[in-house]
Amino acid sequence: MKILVTVKEVTDLAADFQIADAEIDETYLEYELNEWDAYAIETGVQLVEAGIADEVIVATIGPERAEESVRMALAKGADRAIRVWDDALAEQDLLDVATKAEIFASVVEAEEPEVVLTGVQANDDGFGATGVALAERLDYGWAAVVNALELDADEGVAHVRRELEGGLEELSDVTLPAVFTIQTGINQPRYASLRGIREAEAKEIERKTLSDLGITKADAASALQITDLFEPVAEREVAYFDGDPDEQVEQVADVLADSGVVGE
Numbered sequence: 001m002k003i004l005v006t007v008k009e010v011t012d013l014a015a016d017f018q019i020a021d022a023e024i025d026e027t028y029l030e031y032e033l034n035e036w037d038a039y040a041i042e043t044g045v046q047l048v049e050a051g052i053a054d055e056v057i058v059a060t061i062g063p064e065r066a067e068e069s070v071r072m073a074l075a076k077g078a079d080r081a082i083r084v085w086d087d088a089l090a091e092q093d094l095l096d097v098a099t100k101a102e103i104f105a106s107v108v109e110a111e112e113p114e115v116v117l118t119g120v121q122a123n124d125d126g127f128g129a130t131g132v133a134l135a136e137r138l139d140y141g142w143a144a145v146v147n148a149l150e151l152d153a154d155e156g157v158a159h160v161r162r163e164l165e166g167g168l169e170e171l172s173d174v175t176l177p178a179v180f181t182i183q184t185g186i187n188q189p190r191y192a193s194l195r196g197i198r199e200a201e202a203k204e205i206e207r208k209t210l211s212d213l214g215i216t217k218a219d220a221a222s223a224l225q226i227t228d229l230f231e232p233v234a235e236r237e238v239a240y241f242d243g244d245p246d247e248q249v250e251q252v253a254d255v256l257a258d259s260g261v262v263g264e
Contacts, residue, residue, distance in 0.1 A: 001053040001153050003044040004113040006104050006130070007037040007073050009066040010123040022229040033069040036119025038076070038189040040182040043149060044117055045077035045190075052151050053115070055079045059107045061100060063090065067205055074200035075192035081203070082107055086210040088217040093226040094125070101133035102220065106213035108138055115158070116179040120145055131181035141178035147186045151176075 009031050017028035044056040058073040059082040060066055070081045084103055089095065108116055116135075121128035135142035147169075148161035158174045163183060174180075192200075210220055239255070241248040256262045 001047075001115065001151070002055050002057065002111065002113040003047060003053045003115045003117060004057045004059060004108060004111055005037070005040045005044050005073070005078065005117045006119075006134070007041065007058050007060045007069065008034040008119070008122050009060065009062050009069040010034045012123075019229050019231070022226055024229070031065060031069065033072050034119055034122050034124075036121055036123075036182065036184060037073075038119075039184050039186050040117040040119050041073050041076050041078060042187045042189040043182055044115075046187065047115075047151060048077070048079075052153055057082065057111060057113065059084070059104060061085065061089065061095065061103055070205055071197075071200045072192055074203045074205075075196040076190055077196070079203065081205045082111075082208060083205055084208045084210075084213065086220070088210055088220055092222045092224075094222060094224040096222040096224045097127055097129045097133045099220050099222045100130050101137045102215060103210075103213065104130070104134050105137040106215055107208075108134070110213070114153075114156075114176045115151065116140070116177070118179065118181050120181045120183050128181075131179050135179035138177075138179070141174045141176070142180065143172065143174050143178070144181045145183050146180045147183045149180060149182075149186070 012030045012032055013024065014028040014030070017024055041056070041058065044053065047053040048056055056078045057080055058070060058078045060070055061084045063085050067083060070083060074081055084107065118131035118134070132142055132144055143160045143162050145163040146160055147163055150159040152159065156176045158176060158178055158180070160172050160174055160180065162170050162172070164170050210217065241251040243251070253262070
């Protein structure tokens, strides 16, 4: 059984970043592997260690810089990696979900994994839709926000527990091949050991362009465009109450009464 995990390099802002012309200068940015994807990688690696799966492949969409995050995924136990990038993608402000699903679908169709794992969402844009959109594009079964996953390779089915609204959980069976979006807490992602980091340097990262995947520039055109970038302005002021606890309580009560939250 082959498992493919989609991963993303996400940005982390410095505390004192500045915005100019709807952009943040590279000096204020750091890059790292998306938190949710680390749980998806660990899920795949544990399935290999349990003898249920044979191989874990990670796939990402990103420039050469993203290979550092991909190497981290390889150091955590993935067997090989695929990185997709193209000048047509570099020209775009922000890739939308449909574009990412189209690209990943081409990778999946070439690799033919029985199981595709994604993180529930990304730390930066927080869309939380790529995994489900990918399943729709592939016409695969799927389950989102998965916090427990067992595979029955002989029966070709996955036993899934997933989170629902209101603290409820759902138990269901999903026929393979399928896509699962993995929630944090499903496991404890391992740290990359020094040995793993060294071994990751020798593992393969296959680099592909849109044409390699049979995707045209028009097919990869994103509908999203960054028109403005700004820090949200606080809409309310913060009031500090001085005095001892009794005096502070009186002041809070006055504020609540003035705002109509409580009666006089």
